[in-house]
Amino acid sequence: MSSSGILKSSIAKKYVMALTGLFLCLFLVGHLLGNLQLFIPGEEGQTAFNQYALFMTTFPAVKVLSYLTYGSVLFHLVDGIVLTVQNRRARPVSYAVEKGSSNSGWSSRNMALLGTIVLVFIVTHMQNFWWKMHFSEMPTQTVDGVVLKDLYTVVLNYFNPLVNSFAFAAVLLYVSGMVALGFHLWHGFASGFQSLGIRHAKYTIWIEMVGKGFAVLVPLAFAAIPLYLFITQG
Amino acid sequence: MDLTLKVWRQDGPTEKGRLDTHQLSGVTGDMSFLEMMDVLNDNIIREGGDPVVFDHDCREGICGMCSMFINGQAHGPGRGVTTCQLHMRSFKDGDTITIEPWRATAFPVVKDLTVDRGAFDRVIQAGGYVSVNTSGETLDANTIPIAKADADEAFNAATCIGCGACVATCKNASAMLFVSAKVSQFALLPQGQPERKRRVTRMVDQMDKEGFGNCTNTGACSVECPKGIDLTNIARMNRDYLNASIKGE
Numbered sequence: 471m472s473s474s475g476i477l478k479s480s481i482a483k484k485y486v487m488a489l490t491g492l493f494l495c496l497f498l499v500g501h502l503l504g505n506l507q508l509f510i511p512g513e514e515g516q517t518a519f520n521q522y523a524l525f526m527t528t529f530p531a532v533k534v535l536s537y538l539t540y541g542s543v544l545f546h547l548v549d550g551i552v553l554t555v556q557n558r559r560a561r562p563v564s565y566a567v568e569k570g571s572s573n574s575g576w577s578s579r580n581m582a583l584l585g586t587i588v589l590v591f592i593v594t595h596m597q598n599f600w601w602k603m604h605f606s607e608m609p610t611q612t613v614d615g616v617v618l619k620d621l622y623t624v625v626l627n628y629f630n631p632l633v634n635s636f637a638f639a640a641v642l643l644y645v646s647g648m649v650a651l652g653f654h655l656w657h658g659f660a661s662g663f664q665s666l667g668i669r670h671a672k673y674t675i676w677i678e679m680v681g682k683g684f685a686v687l688v689p690l691a692f693a694a695i696p697l698y699l700f701i702t703q704g
Numbered sequence: 705m706d707l708t709l710k711v712w713r714q715d716g717p718t719e720k721g722r723l724d725t726h727q728l729s730g731v732t733g734d735m736s737f738l739e740m741m742d743v744l745n746d747n748i749i750r751e752g753g754d755p756v757v758f759d760h761d762c763r764e765g766i767c768g769m770c771s772m773f774i775n776g777q778a779h780g781p782g783r784g785v786t787t788c789q790l791h792m793r794s795f796k797d798g799d800t801i802t803i804e805p806w807r808a809t810a811f812p813v814v815k816d817l818t819v820d821r822g823a824f825d826r827v828i829q830a831g832g833y834v835s836v837n838t839s840g841e842t843l844d845a846n847t848i849p850i851a852k853a854d855a856d857e858a859f860n861a862a863t864c865i866g867c868g869a870c871v872a873t874c875k876n877a878s879a880m881l882f883v884s885a886k887v888s889q890f891a892l893l894p895q896g897q898p899e900r901k902r903r904v905t906r907m908v909d910q911m912d913k914e915g916f917g918n919c920t921n922t923g924a925c926s927v928e929c930p931k932g933i934d935l936t937n938i939a940r941m942n943r944d945y946l947n948a949s950i951k952g953e
Binding site for chain 1: 710712721773775776777781804807809810873875876877878908909912916917918919920921922923924927935936939940941942945949
């Protein structure tokens with residue numbers, strides 16, 4: 471064991487960033503698959519989505535996963551702040567002329583900024599739906615005698631310009647959040663593997679390609695939900 | 705060609721620095737960047753001024769002494785070259801060239817464009833060696849068979865000249881490319897195995913103590929490296945460090 475302790479070292483902090491980040495990528499896939507049910511119109515979609523929401527908030531294994539997700543967000547955030555502060559301290563006097571674009575990608579140089587935008591999005595997003603689902607009054611739907619919290623209608627109304635006068639602003643916020651997430655993943659996905667030491671002449675190109683595909687497709691699919699709800703209901 | 709030079713001048717480590725502007729004419733495309741600096745200093749001395757202090761030694765790209773952050777890039781606009789190998793034909797008549805020292809907490813400015821890269825020496829002292837009995841019965845290294853691919857890879861890592869362009873370029877002033885090259889050049893060879901775990905932990909610890917930043921995998925270091933040291937070395941060091949942390953030295 472090193473004299474400074476593994477968790478204090480710069481490389482260990484990168485392991486934490488990588489592990490939490492890659493776990494959150496898995497979370498994104500699960501979250502997206504569930505949310506795609508919002509595309510199902512009418513009572514069929516309402517029932518499917520609300521039953522799914524009930525399952526997600528009550529099933530014990532999902533509970534464990536959700537606490538892992540909260541923990542990952544928290545560690546990714548705190549670790550990211552610590553790393554960023556250290557990085558600033560490592561160069562107190564900045565260059566008068568700096569040509570970062572000649573040697574590195576834009577998103578790789580702006581992970582902290584992109585992460586902050588994603589964080590703002592996460593806070594608003596959780597306040598919009600997660601908080602309502604867990605702690606406040608909700609409309610209900612009764613299916614076969616079971617009373618379900620009607621999250622489906624809450625989501626649909628939130629992005630319905632006829633019901634919510636801020637629906638357009640909400641769509642704008644959600645789409646910008648997903649654009650920032652896309653750029654964050656564009657660098658972050660493959661970077662996580664590099665931090666963990668997973669690199670090879672043959673398969674690193676595939677990790678990078680999958681990462682870039684993931685960075686485009688997942689945020690795009692997420693962003694399609696509020697856009698679709700706004701356009702079809704307007 | 706005629707040039708406008710904006711050169712960082714700083715009297716000492718604790719003094720405040722500034723960018724001074726100099727006009728320079730009569731520069732030819734065949735001059736190296738350092739020769740251009742010699743001409744500038746010649747002019748400054750003739751005018752009774754204090755010449756610009758900058759590091760240089762071999763002037764053939766192998767010693768790693770010349771530094772300089774030129775127009776926003778370590779060793780200037782060329783790829784795979786040190787400042788002494790950069791020719792003035794890379795610039796146009798009338799260009800303005802901004803010349804700054806490497807900027808990092810771990811590389812304090814000594815004077816003008818010269819920085820103290822002693823932090824690299826201390827990282828090497830912490831573990832960048834193999835302990836060999838030199839009492840007179842030393843085994844010839846060539847008697848140990850080494851796979852060609854490993855030997856090549858180790859040699860590629862060993863081409864690092866320790867110039868510090870990776871640190872200067874990295875937006876976080878991280879030294880990961882340098883340290884990983886120095887870890888890899890031994891990690892790939894049989895001679896490096898006995899001290900492999902101890903080496904990586906000690907060198908990384910020293911790197912952190914020196915105040916270098918953290919790696920964000922932008923890859924800028926490798927692009928600007930005059931020797932083209934690959935990011936594979938960083939991944940190898942990340943693996944080795946994890947291995948050493950779990951299994952102990």
